[in-house]
Structures are given as structure tokens and as C-alpha cells.
Amino acid sequence: MKSAVIVFPGSNREGDVLRALQSAGSRVEKVWHAETELPQGTDLVVLPGGFSYGDYLRCGAIAGRATVMDAVRAHAARGGLVLGICNGFQILCESGLLPGILMRNANLRFICHRQFLKVERNDTAFTRAYAKGQAIDVCVAHGEGNYTADAETLKRLEGEGLVAFRYSDAQGHITQDANRNGSMNSIAGIYSDKLNVLGMMPHPENLIEDLVGGTDGRGLFESLVSSFPRAA
């Protein structure tokens, strides 16, 4: 399996996700934002966390229009897998690959803390290593993670089972307290219609080792790698 991690100026968690992918068994190539094509044989495109172009405009607004995003959109249109984490999720929303937008956190501050997520479904390429309804212990680190969409979009996401993760407590209960950034319906991550594009605010890539907090994030990368035959 081969992953392409897109590096925008201002990306800063590209190394973290690269390490997580490699340790799950993926080959990984970094791709500079100014490229017009993805490397031959790319199975998964990852848009990493960070502050692309400084995020002085709306988060992800400039990156969503970067040269390389045409190639990413084409990859997604072919049914290729795309994962956007944190700033990557914001970029996916800005690039039109996912609906909705990430607003400032409800408390208007950047927040970094451990966070449980409820896995809404485990029949996608991203979550097959988890159990449905499982609460996984990962972390968040963002200032603008407050998922917001119009009523119709929300209805469609919920109706079509496109919510990937919700902020929950340790038992997987969806509570107001667990939803610290104020996201609508406690949404932490969503899929595209065809389930091949996932955007999520939390960072599974930082929870892949017991030494640094736990391994609940590994499942996401192992799911992805196991979605492809070993020879590829």
C-alpha cells in the first residue's frame, strides 16, 4: 500500500502521520503542494494537520485551492481514498470534497487534550479495525474544530450514515461535556458520499504507542493498510 502525504507550507503534523502510516505498514511519499500529479500508484492521499499558509485567512481556504488539490480531487473522483486530519479536514471542506465548515471552537480558544471518540460505523476502509460503537481514546489540538453545516446537510449526513466519529465520553456516550468545541451533533469526522474521503479533527496519528499515551489511534491506519493487498 502506498500513501501520499501532501505537504503545504505551514503543515506541521506531516511527520506524525508519516510515522503512523509507516508503522502500520504503508509506504509513504511526501508530496509538495506545488505538484500537479500524485506519485504513480498512490492508494491513499493524506492531508496532514498544521496551519497551511499560516491559516491567516479561513482555515484551509488557500490550501483548498492549491495546485495539488486538482490531483487530489481527481483521485477522490476515481474512488481513491483521502484522509484529512485537523487542518486536512478543514482543507477538505474548503476544497469541496466534504460538506460543511469548521468554525472557531465554542470557547474561542485553542484546545489540546485527550478525547474519546465514538466510532459510528466499522464497515469503511478507515475503521474496519474498530468495533462499531467503540469509544477510542485519541487527542485533539485545534482552534477551529467546531463542525457546522446547514440543516439539510446535517440531515443528509445523519440519514446516509456519513458521520464517522463523534466526541464522546469514555463509555461512548455522546454528552455535552465531551463536545468541547461545540460541533453540531458532536461531529468529529465525516465521510464523503462514497465513503472514500474521511475528514476528522482529532489526531489518531499521535496515539499509536503506549509510551506516548496509548494505541487507540493505530486502528485507523491498520484499517487502511489492511484494505489493500499486501503486494501493492
Add this chain to the structure above:
Amino acid sequence: MIRNDVAITPELVKEHGLKPDEYERFVNLIGREPTITELGIVSAMWNEHCSYKSSRIHLRGLPTSAPWVIQGPGENAGVIDIGDGLACIFKMESHNHPSFIEPYQGAATGVGGILRDVFTMGARPIASLNFLRFGEPDHPKTPHLVSGVVAGIGGYGNSFGVPTVGGSVGFDKRYNGNILVNAMAVGLARTDEIFYAKATGVGNPIVYLGSKTGRDGIHGATMASAEFDESSEEKRPTVQVGDPFAEKLLLEACLELMKSGAVIAIQDMGAAGLTSSAVEMGAKGNLGIELDLDKVPCREEGMTAYEMMLSESQERMLMVLKPGMEKEAEAIFHKWGLDFAVIGRTTDTLRFVIKHQGEVKADLPIKELGDEAPVYDRPWVESPRQPAIAAESVTAPVSEAEALLKLVGSPDQCSKRWVWEQYDHLILGNTVQTPGGDAAIVRVEDGLKGLALTTDVTPRYCEADPFEGGKQAVAEAWRNITAVGGLPLAITDNLNFASPERPESMGQFVGCIRGIGEACKALDFPVVSGNVSLYNETNGQGILPTPAIGGVGLLDDVTVNASMAFRREGEAIILIGATRGWLGQSIYLRDVCGREEGAPPPVDLALEKRNGDFVRQLIRSGQVTTVHDVSDGGIALALAEMAMAGQVGAEITAYPEGFPLHAFLFGEDQARYLLAVDEDVAADILYEAGAVGIPAVTLGITGGDSLILPGRQAISLKQLKAAHEAWLPDYMTGKS
């Protein structure tokens, strides 16, 4: 011949912060009246910040070497060898005044500046810490300053992409008019790929890199400069504006350029910008420097030579490149979208020559700008000795449990979660121990090693007895590193004091330095970098003497470490170190009894070393994983923190006789640690300690959901936690 179109009046000299005799010295040095640009240059080089003129003779007494020290003070940052061909590069620096004026940008650029110091030397930053002191909570400015400073530190570090893993936050009325914002950065480089500021070779290109130069940060003296340029725009505030995005690009571009082999010397443009960086590179290399300011990338039109030389615009670097490699270097910088311009060359004249629009604006002897700066042996007086306070003379609380509850929820001792949750402390995936513990632990790359990092000082001790306080600051940092299993290797110091021109505050400075030096020697813990911040006072009211110590230690196996959390029920709680019940200058005396007096606890460095080495060896041999050092608030507060961290209670059943219970619980005797271990192991530890003469006693046992103090005084963990976590968020939302 240098033209001089602005008359240098005594007023102008004064506005540049030069004393008449200092100006006289400068005129004698150059043999003529300076130009306005030259006056600006010398004012920047000879101010306290750049020249260390009041502190230099005292700093000489600090130990700065050890077999593992690669570079001590004098470069952009200190460098120590951590084995495996790797070096740890670190430094701490203050941004106190700017942060008081504009807390967000002041703090943000403080972080940016120190990160730049570290990556200038070829290191990739892997952790950031800070040391913050604010005025009393009731002061109307305090909430705004806390909010702005914390957001600024987070805003810069989070975007740049370095985890902020530790720090210290405290409040005192003595910081009402002068807060402290000290930022520390820690980076890694290969020992054979470290870059220095010393220029070599004549005729080599000097290259300007990074963001463009604007009028921001031109020092306050230029407020008075309207008379020489009445057409200039309105004066920008003297606080710089940070751009973490530009800094991130600058980091990547610099590291890429360094790999290419094109870099001879590099210096970041920090305080005094282009002036200081260029003079330093030339003076260190015994070379002259000639700059053509027409080539400097400017953000604004019509900037004068004076403004360009004094601008403190952020995210800029100066390099000396190997000749012939300009094209390659330029390509790297343009890839990252950053400015790149050859703005001068090295010469063999030992002159610092500034040209602008076909005119020579300055022509100064380069060595003398640094070396001949005035050095003062300022008069100082020893701080009056405080009497030791007998434990018996300190009022007992109505209930020790109530007193403890009050302390865990007090501004200084409460949880600082509200602060560190605004810092990305998890990025890079190497944070083994997160904020809130004795020291942070960060894994070194993918390897087995780890770094233990901390920032410490107890300002009230320093005020009561500068010498003991200075010792204690170093001992505390050493102890915090030890408590997580690290071997303390070196420190960076950030010496925050009031005006050196008042003999009392100069006396505090001298006393603290001596104490720091003594402790560093005794503990094999040399100073490898640092920063002096004087004149921290407002309307004649000085801050508490605050020499913040940033400590770095090494864990050979990062998986073998300790944290403060009680992990299991039924473990024996052991106290290592002797207790005398020292209440002078304690938190108990101050926050429960309302008395700020007495001598602080004395620090016996030999005992510190003996007890600490013993505890570290217990951690390293795998016998102990729960350790907490005993400091502010004594044993009681330490126990509460251990219980809250692990969500496991404890019952204290025994305590040594001979002094009042509150002195035992809240006394701040030094060189002490609390451990929690399996009961079988406990017996071994007590035996081992006894064999080498280290005081060790079992105080009680872990378990339950309360902390039970002697006399069956129980506080539920829920109550403790609620009090501990509530104060800061409530305060920041105006509820407390």
C-alpha cells in the same frame, strides 16, 4: 567623509539611552561625532540587553563547562552532547516588557525569538517551555494579561509546530506593573552539524533571509526621532508582530540550506536586528562587515538607514555563505517563498560599514562595538538577613485538611490545565510526560533516549535570601528532573531583576548569581546559555528577584521513568530526606497565615545530591515508578497532587515526632521526595537508604477515594480535584 545631517544633541543622546560618559567614550573611540545611524547602532549594541554591562562581571563566576558541554554561553544557544552523535541545543529568553504592553504579540514573538535562536544553530526544535509571572489576581490588568500571554504563546508555538510541554505560572502583586514572560526552546542536531555565528573568509557574501524589514520594533528611542524625519509615517508601536507561518518556513529553509553545505556562519536577527547580528558575526570572526542597505528587502517605502539598522521585524536571518553557492541557496529560499538577498560581504578592515543610497551612513570599528562596551561594577548591598521562624511560633490551622483544601485551590498551587490546554503539547508524537508533572519528558526522535525538561525558581525565597534562593532555584530544577528519572545535565538561566542602578536590587542579583553558581558546581549542572533581564520595575517598585532556571536532563532509556501519580492501591508511601518543619517563607505561612516573612529553607547541596542520586537510581533500576519532589506546600500538597494525578487516595498514619503537625505537613524543607512502592520493595528501599544514611520513613499507604491526614482528617479526591481544577477557569470567566 561621513556627512552628518542630524545634529547630535545631548537630548538625542539621552533619548538613545546613553549616559553622557558612555557617549563620551564612544566619541573618543571613533574620534569624531557620530552620525545618527551610528548613534542608533551604538545605542543598540551598548544597551543592557545586548552588552550585559551591569551583569557581565558577575556572570563570569558561573560554571559553564563539563565534559558534555559542547558550547556554553556566548552563542545563540547552549549545546550539550547527549550521546549517539546527537546534541541538545537550548536556551531561555525573556520578553517581559513587550508582553506587558501587548500581551499576545509580546509573548508570541518571545516564543518566536527563542525558537529562532535554537534553529539558527542547526537544531530542529522539539520542545518549548515557559516561565510566567503575573500580578495579583485582583489587579484589573491581570486577567487580560494572562489571557493574551497564554494565547500568544499557544498561537505561535502551535502554528510553528513545536510541542509546549512544560512551564510555570504564578501570581504576585510585585509583578503588577511588570509581568514576566520567559520562553525556553529545546532542539536537536547532530554534533557534527552545529552552526555558529563566527564569520570566516574575506569577501564572502552576506545574505539576508526570511521576512522583509519593516518599521516594527524600532526601539523606543526613535519616538524622539521625528525631528530628523518629519515626513515619516506615524510611529509604529515598539512591539514586534510575529508570523509563526513565516518562521516555520524559515526553519525548513534554513535546515535545508544547512544540509547543502553552503552556510559558513549564521545569526538570527533578534534584538537590535541587523545591527546586532552583523556586528556579532564580524566581531567573532575578526572580520569587517560591509552592508549595502539598498539591497535589504523592505516592507515599507522610504525606510532610512537608521530604521533598517534598528528594525526588529521578526523571522529574519543573516548568513555568511560560501562563495559560489548563492544560486543554490537562493533556489531553496524561493521554494519556501522567502526573501533572499546578498546585502554585503565580509572584509579584512575590521570596520562595520553601512552604505545606503550611495552614501556611507556608518563606519565604525567592529570589535569595539562589542568588546569596548562599558562594563559596570555597580554598587550593591547585601539583602538584610531574615530571622529563621520557629515552627512552634506559627499558628496551627483549625484543620490541616481545610488548610490543604485552601492551598490546592489557590492561584499559585491550582491546576494550570486552563493554560496548558491552549498549548499543543502532543504534536510530534514524542511527549512521554505531559504538562502538570515534575518535569516534562520528550523522547529523542525514534530512539530509546529521552529528555527531561523543567523551568523553576521560587522568587519569594530569592527575595528573602538571594543566595539561598539562587541555590534553591537550581536545586529545584535538578530535583524535578531527578524525580522523573532524568540525569540533570545543564541549565539555561533567565535572570529577571529590578533596576541594577539601585544597590538593593543589584545586591539581589549578585546574591542569586552566587547561589546559582554554587549549586551548579555542587550538582554538576553547568549554565550553558541564558539571558539577563534587568530594569523590571514600574514607578520604583521592583519585581521579586526571579532567576528562572530552565533545566535539561537525560533519560538513557525513556521507557524507564517515573511520574507523580499514585498508580495502585496498597502501596507504601515513603518520604526520602529529612524534615525539620521549615515554615519560614512557606506557602502555608503566606497563604494560610498571611505572613510573608522569615528565612527561606536552607539548601544543603551535598544532601540534595545524595538524596537525588539515590532516588534516581531507584527509578533507573525499575524499583520505583511513582515519585514526586516535595516543594511549595510541603508534604501535604505533594500528597494531594499525587492522589489527584492517579485518582487513588492515601492514608497518612505516621509522622515523625518533635514538631507540630502543620509544620510536618506544610514545611518546605529541601532535598525531599515522596515515593509510592509495593510493600515488599518498600522494605528494601528503607534498608538501602538506612545503609547509606539517607533519612527514609514510611508515612502511610495508598488507597481509597480520600486523602486522609493524621488525626483522621479526610478530604475526598472529588473535593480536592474540584478545588484544584476550579480556580483558574472560574477566575478567567470572572466567577472567582
